[in-house]
Amino acid sequence: MSQTIDTCGLSCPQPVLLFLTAVKENPDDSYTVLVDNDASRENVSRAARNRGFSVEAIDQDQGVTRLEISKA
């Protein structure tokens, strides 16, 4: 299963909390997380790696980064 979490417009720590809450419910899913600031990108990426996921960051338009997160 794959889920998309759009955190654009949210400030820390809301994005990482949304991601971690989703991971708690579905630890084996893959996730696409959209972030629009460096702090959120770093927090979500770090949380994902800490939980055994690999993270690929792909820059989008208008300052948005798409984080492709899947079990390593």
Place this chain on the structure above:
Amino acid sequence: MGISSPPHLEKRVLAGRARNEDAVVLHFPPGKAIVQSVDILTPIVNDAFSFGRIAAANALSDIYAMGGEPWCAMNIACFPQEMAADDPQQILPQILRGGQSALLEAGAVLAGGHTVQDEELKYGLAVTGVIDPDHMAVNNGLKAGQRLLLTKGLGTGILATAVKARWEYHEESEQILTEVCSRLNKVGGSVIRELRLPAATDITGFGLGGHALEMAQASGVCIALNTQELPLLPHALDYARDGLIPSGSHLNRNYWSCSTLVEAGVDEALESIVFDTQTSGGLLLAVPPELLDEARSLLQQGGDMACEVGEVLPPREDGKALLLR
């Protein structure tokens, strides 16, 4: 709110709110200089008394960090209109009582205060202290060879983030926050005076790294922090590894990155904790090596932590003033 100080402190007030004066007039000891600071916070814990106590400890800390002793203080409070109109839980008085408990412990008289309506609850104090003008602990007093002692654990910004989010162990984290942030830096302040320490600062919004850099740059030296030696509050490292870093801490790290050299192998989560924005953090004391044992002993006798977190190095050619190793 009807809060007054005990007679031995109240007698410092020559004219004031007891007679609804326009301003307060206080006796001041001869031969001393005044040291002043103001600090105001939004709540980081849910209990009103504890929040008041923490805000006061945080405001008093600046005075201790200079080597001063708190003498008097003015409350500053911002309350939402609905709370001012109807406060069945007595939140306002509890906050002020929490602040007063810290002032009593500090030996400072509450001289007055001011309250305004605001959308968000805030509380803090303007504090005036007395200080010996010949023996201040100043930011430009660092010299290569001095050791650095830290008197409280790190991670209050990260724990406060977890508490706000009601994340894992949030109740325990709130207890830890209350305990650590409510503690005055009174013992550290007395050690500064007793040993005439040349430099010190209190760790607050800029985090350990930012405040260390302020001192290093003012003194024209480099500070080395041993990240493996840092005292961490319980859960802080796990929360940091899970990305529970407040945006202010990210801003700190980015702001100071040009002045900071991070050695290879330093744990990324520990680097975040170095720049974690602290509320009512400990004192960072610069101690000449020959006084290190005595300083540590005095701090511990007073119930404070005395963790050696780093040392002062000569200035670097590359201009970096903070080395994380």
